[in-house]
Amino acid sequence: MIIAFAQHGLGEEAIQLFEKMLALGIKPDHITYVGVLSACIHVGLVEKGKNYYNLMKNVHKIEPTPSHYSCMVDLFGRAGLLQEAYDFIENMPIEPDVEAWGSLLSSCRVYKNIELGKIAAERFLLIEPNNSGAYSALSNLYSACGKWDDAAKIRKSMRDGGIKKKQGISWVQIQNKIHFFGVEDALHPQKDAIYNMMAKIWEEIKKRGFVPDTESVLHDLEDEVKEQILRHHSEKLAIAFGLISTPENTTLRIMKNLRVCNDCHSAIKFISELVGREIIVRDATRFHHFKDGLCSCRDYW
Known part of the structure; x- marks a missing residue:
């Protein structure tokens, strides 16, 4: 239950349940x-997370596992404390794994720290030389900082090494059938209706104040082209299809194999308010509950 609360953005509820366990004298184990x-990570409670980590080691005498170390790196990194995250990795009593370096690399992408991002990517690739995620994250970091040539070099090295980037895919189940979508997907038999719905939604949410996050498109393109790509991201197409395929007021449940991007997260908040529906998106790490223009993660994910 604690993990489920954390995954659904209910960090405070997860922590209350944990505190209730302690009050009842139930000893937490390493999974607890x-x-x-994880709950502290998802709501940005850095100090509380540090306190629980110390409680685990010093009071309950639980030896940290790689999962606990990765949690702490993620806790610091998501809060923008990148140097603390790096120092924590360097002081770990065991060899850092790809989860720890991957967490730091992901945070460096968000906060545009090229120096630490390069270190994290290099150490990550020493462990898994052919991991496409590390290459993509470093390329995206360069792109986010406007270093297009460096990003192009990373993509070229991926091509030369035969390393394929993991494609973002979203899917939705309608009447016991699963429908898959990629970015700018043209394969669905109802493509025209889906694209028309998305075009209408796009114009309506822009009227309500939505501003496309063109920085989410990590290529050196004109803003108009970037906006078109953003409009046809896989989760947006899945939502548009869901809207034309289900009764009004029903909840939409979308799945995605990667982390939801900033633009989609912002857009879906506006869409939920526009159509008066709850939209639940499960990405690679957690569930986002969008309703009435808000998200359960409180924009911290």
Whole structure:
């Protein structure tokens, strides 16, 4: 239950449940601590997370596992404390794994720290030389900082090494059938209706104040082209299809194999208010509950 609360953005509820366990004298195990640390990560409670980590080691005498170390790196990184995250990795008593370096690399992408991002990517690739995620994250970091040539070099090295980037895919189940979508997907038999619906939604949410996040398109293109790509991201197409395929007021449930991007997250908040529906998106790490223009993660994910 603690882990489920954390995954659904209910960090405070997860922590309350953990505190209730302690009050009842139930000793947490290592899995319980992964759950409560995850809850602290998802709501940005850095100090509380540090306190729980110390409680685990010093009071309950639980030796941290790689999962606990990765949680702490993620806790610091998501809060923008990148140097603390790096120092924590360097002081770990065990060899850092790809989860720890991957967490730091992901945070460097968000906060545009090229120096630490390069270190994280290099150490990551020493462990898994052919991991496409590390290459993509470093390329995206360069692109986010406007270093297009460096990003192009990373993509070229991927092509030369035969390393394929993991494609973003979203899917939705309608009447026991699963419908898959990629970015700018042209394969669905109802493509025209889906694209028309998305075009109408796009114009309406812009009227309500939505501003497309063109920085989410990590290529050196004109803003108009970037906006078109953003409009046809896989989760947006899945939502548009869901809207034309289900009764009004029903909840939409979308799945995605990667982390939801900033633009889609912002757009879906506006869409939920526009259509008067709850839209639940499960991305690679958590569930986002969009309703009435808000998200359960409170824009911290």
